[in-house]
Every structure is written in C-alpha cells, then in structure tokens.
Amino acid sequence: MSTIRPDTAADPCTEPGTAGLLDVAEARRRILEAVRPVEGAEEAALGEALGRVLAEAVAVPFDVPPADNSAMDGYALRAGDVPAEGEARLRVVGAAFAGHPFTGRVGAGEAVRIMTGAVLPEGADAVVMQERVRAEGDEVVVPGPVRPGENVRRAGEDLARGAEALAAGTRLGPAQIGLLASLGLARVAVRRRPRVAVFSTGDELRQPGEPLGPGDIYDSNRPMLLALLAGLGLEARDLGCVPDERGAVEETLARAAREADAVLTSGGVSVGEADHVTEVLRALGEVGFWKVAIKPGKPLAFGRVGGALFFGLPGNPVSVLVTFLVLVQPALRRLAGERDVDPPVARARARAPFRKRPGRTDYQRGVLHVAADGTLEVAPTGPQGSHVLSSVARAGCLVVLPREAGDIAPGTWVEVHPFRGLMPC
Ligand code: AMP
Numbered sequence: 001m002s003t004i005r006p007d008t009a010a011d012p013c014t015e016p017g018t019a020g021l022l023d024v025a026e027a028r029r030r031i032l033e034a035v036r037p038v039e040g041a042e043e044a045a046l047g048e049a050l051g052r053v054l055a056e057a058v059a060v061p062f063d064v065p066p067a068d069n070s071a072m073d074g075y076a077l078r079a080g081d082v083p084a085e086g087e088a089r090l091r092v093v094g095a096a097f098a099g100h101p102f103t104g105r106v107g108a109g110e111a112v113r114i115m116t117g118a119v120l121p122e123g124a125d126a127v128v129m130q131e132r133v134r135a136e137g138d139e140v141v142v143p144g145p146v147r148p149g150e151n152v153r154r155a156g157e158d159l160a161r162g163a164e165a166l167a168a169g170t171r172l173g174p175a176q177i178g179l180l181a182s183l184g185l186a187r188v189a190v191r192r193r194p195r196v197a198v199f200s201t202g203d204e205l206r207q208p209g210e211p212l213g214p215g216d217i218y219d220s221n222r223p224m225l226l227a228l229l230a231g232l233g234l235e236a237r238d239l240g241c242v243p244d245e246r247g248a249v250e251e252t253l254a255r256a257a258r259e260a261d262a263v264l265t266s267g268g269v270s271v272g273e274a275d276h277v278t279e280v281l282r283a284l285g286e287v288g289f290w291k292v293a294i295k296p297g298k299p300l301a302f303g304r305v306g307g308a309l310f311f312g313l314p315g316n317p318v319s320v321l322v323t324f325l326v327l328v329q330p331a332l333r334r335l336a337g338e339r340d341v342d343p344p345v346a347r348a349r350a351r352a353p354f355r356k357r358p359g360r361t362d363y364q365r366g367v368l369h370v371a372a373d374g375t376l377e378v379a380p381t382g383p384q385g386s387h388v389l390s391s392v393a394r395a396g397c398l399v400v401l402p403r404e405a406g407d408i409a410p411g412t413w414v415e416v417h418p419f420r421g422l423m424p425c
C-alpha cells in the first residue's frame with residue numbers, strides 16, 4: 001500500500017513537489033559510494049607535482065632538522081656555566097655558521113659565536129641571543145639565568161625519522177611540496193590523473209566568437225567545467241558541443257566513455273523534454289535520473305557508461321556550477337585518489353535577509369565580510385536565479401540554507417563554503 005504524503009503539512013510555504021526529493025547528503029553519499037580511485041601510479045618530479053595526489057604515504061628518511069641547531073644569532077654555551085643571578089665571562093673559541101659547523105668542543109667557561117641554522121657545537125646545550133650579551137675582545141659577558149635548551153631547535157623536532165610525513169591520498173600544494181623538498185625527495189609517486197570528458201548539449205548553443213542567431217545563447221557551461229577540472233588538476237577532454245540529435249549524442253557519449261574515467265555533460269536531463277540525452281543514457285549505460293533536493297540543480301543523472309562514471313548536469317549555468325561543487329567535485333577528488341574530499345566549511349551571520357522556501361537545500365551565492373566584532377558576516381549577491389551567472393562571479397562563497405528552512409532573517413548563523421583558501425593552488 002502506498003501513502004501519499006503531503007509535502008509539509010505544517011508549512012504552506014513549502015515548495016510543491018519537494019517531499020520525495022533525494023536529500024543532498026544522501027545523493028552525495030550514494031555518489032561517493034560508487035567511486036573507486038583510478039588505478040596506476042607514476043613518478044612525478046617535484047617541480048611538476050603541484051596538484052597531484054600521493055599514491056603512497058611518504059616516510060621521513062631522516063630526522064628533520066637533521067641536527068640540533070641554533071634558532072638565533074648569538075653564542076652557544078653550556079647553560080650550567082652561567083649563574084642564575086649575576087653574569088659569566090666566557091672565552092669565545094670559534095664560530096659556527098649555517099653550513100659551516102664548528103668542529104671542536106665547547107668546554108667549561110667557553111662559548112662559540114653561532115648563527116641561525118648552524119649546528120649546535122658539541123658540549124654546548126644552549127644559545128644566548130646576541131642582544132643579551134656584551135662582547136669584549138675575545139670574551140663575551142653573559143647575564144644569567146640561561147636555561148638548558150634555550151634557543152635550540154632539536155634534531156627531529158619537525159619530523160622524526162620513520163614517521164609519516166604525508167599520508168597516501170594527500171593532494172600536493174605548496175606546503176607539501178616544500179616539505180617533500182626538505183626531505184631531499186626529488187620525485188614522488190603520484191596517482192595517474194583521471195581523464196574527464198566534457199560535452200555540452202543543446203541546439204541553442206553557440207561558441208564564444210560566433211554570432212548569435214535568434215534564440216541562441218553562448219555555451220558557458222563547457223568552458224566553466226573545463227576550468228573547474230583544470231583547477232582540480234585533472235586531465236580534461238573537451239568533446240565540444242553536441243546538438244540535440246540522438247545519433248550525435250550517442251556517438252559522443254560512446255567516445256567519451258571509451259576515452260575517459262568520468263564523463264560530464266550539461267543540459268537535457270530534465271524530464272519531459274524532447275531530449276535525447278536521457279534516451280541515449282538509458283540505452284548505453286546504467287544511469288539513474290535523480291531529483292535531488294538541491295537548489296539550484298534539481299535534476300541530475302548519475303551512473304556509469306561503460307567503464308566511466310557519468311554525471312549528467314542540468315543546463316542552467318549556476319545549477320551546473322553548484323551541482324559540480326557540491327556533488328561532482330567530491331567524486332572526482334575521490335576518483336583522483338584524494339583522501340579528504342569534504343568542502344571547507346565556516347559559519348557566518350546573515351548580514352541581510354536570504355529569501356527561501358522550505359523544500360530544498362539552497363546553495364545561494366554570498367559575499368563574506370568581517371564584522372566590527374570580528375565575526376564573519378555573509379550577504380547575498382543579488383538575484384539568485386539558476387541562469388544568473390553574475391551572482392556567482394561576484395560571490396566568494398556558497399551559503400548553505402537547510403532544506404526545511406524558510407526565509408533567513410539577518411543575524412541568523414548560516415553555514416558557508418568559501419570558494420578560495422589562502423594558499424594559491
Ligand atoms: P536544458 O536542461 O537542456 O533544458 O537546459 C536548461 C537551460 O540551460 C536552458 O535555458 C538552456 O538554454 C540552458 N543551457 C543549457 N546548456 C547550456 C550551456 N552549455 N551554456 C549555457 N546555458 C545552457
């Protein structure tokens with residue numbers, strides 16, 4: 001027996017027809033469950049490893065730093081030689097520079113002039129910064145107290161030999177590349193880059209540079225998707241723009257599935273259209289047509305065509321961008337072998353009202369500001385229609401408004417997903 005459930009009896013504002021939609025979290029879970037990382041690793045030179053994903057963990061081959069060394073310019077000495085109160089007069093017996101260690105030993109009543117990064121000489125157990133001492137000829141006067149270990153960076157303090165420097169599945173950004181270099185590694189094992197084929201569908205689509213006929217629009221989805229893929233360090237295959245003709249769609253899709261690990265299309269997945277993508281997908285692959293409780297971007301096709309993962313994104317550009325960021329990106333990151341596929345999340349207070357009807361999780365576009373009290377505030381970027389690409393171009397984050405929420409009043413705390421981090425990669 002089936003029951004007909006009203007959308008939300010309690011709230012007459014609920015968007016009609018949204019009760020049975022698939023929750024975003026559930027859609028994301030199902031998608032991620034279907035994705036396995038690409039097999040195959042290759043070696044990449046460090047200079048070419050930016051954005052690549054480590055195929056295996058990297059172990060620390062030696063203590064970093066390799067030896068105790070000085071954190072300051074000053075004098076290396078034995079802390080016990082300096083009284084807690086009063087001062088000690090020590091004989092300066094040599095100098096240690098970064099890359100030029102002092103080869104002797106620091107004995108009782110002795111000190112060695114030392115620079116930042118120079119190896120701590122044998123016998124010494126502390127460094128006193130030069131601003132604290134008085135140099136007098138070949139002697140130095142050091143006021144107490146001096147703590148053993150003062151201004152000394154210990155061997156292995158950053159990373160101990162044998163520890164895991166970076167886990168398998170780490171995406172290499174500037175800091176990770178710096179770390180690998182500090183370990184003396186010139187090459188690293190990275191996963192093969194997934195190949196992702198992209199094509200647009202639609203008779204109305206023209207390419208930038210071409211004139212527009214009546215009813216035509218420019219194909220903005222494909223350049224945007226190719227840019228997103230480039231940003232993820234994936235190998236994109238641009239299969240162009242395909243008219244709404246069964247033969248053309250079939251041919252392009254079959255080729256895409258042969259050549260790529262994943263296929264992304266835009267347009268032609270809403271129901272009730274004269275739309276060949278849906279038919280072809282049914283014929284060529286195992287593809288489900290989902291209605292996800294996401295705004296924008298309700299219709300989404302997901303499944304497999306041959307050996308390739310398939311994502312049929314909606315046609316409207318903002319829907320494409322949002323569904324890519326929320327549902328496709330985590331899957332492609334996992335396909336690439338990345339361990340952590342969750343978005344960066346912050347919380348901010350609504351600076352202005354956000355209009356919303358209960359029924360779908362809404363990913364509006366916002367601008368972040370730091371308020372006078374130091375907390376984050378977020379304001380909408382104007383009209384939020386799924387065709388209004390300028391709302392995204394002006395934005396700095398997605399503002400995630402919960403499925404059951406209605407209008408959001410100023411001052412309400414909301415979740416935001418910032419577009420950019422600080423590190424340029
Ligand atoms: P569809 O899902 O194919 O009906 O497309 C929905 C809306 O998105 C229509 O207004 C299309 O013209 C538009 N659209 C589809 N593909 C693109 C594209 N590649 N670039 C810009 N707009 C598109």
Ligand code: MG
Pocket residue numbers: 201202203267268315
């Ligand atoms: Mg279309």
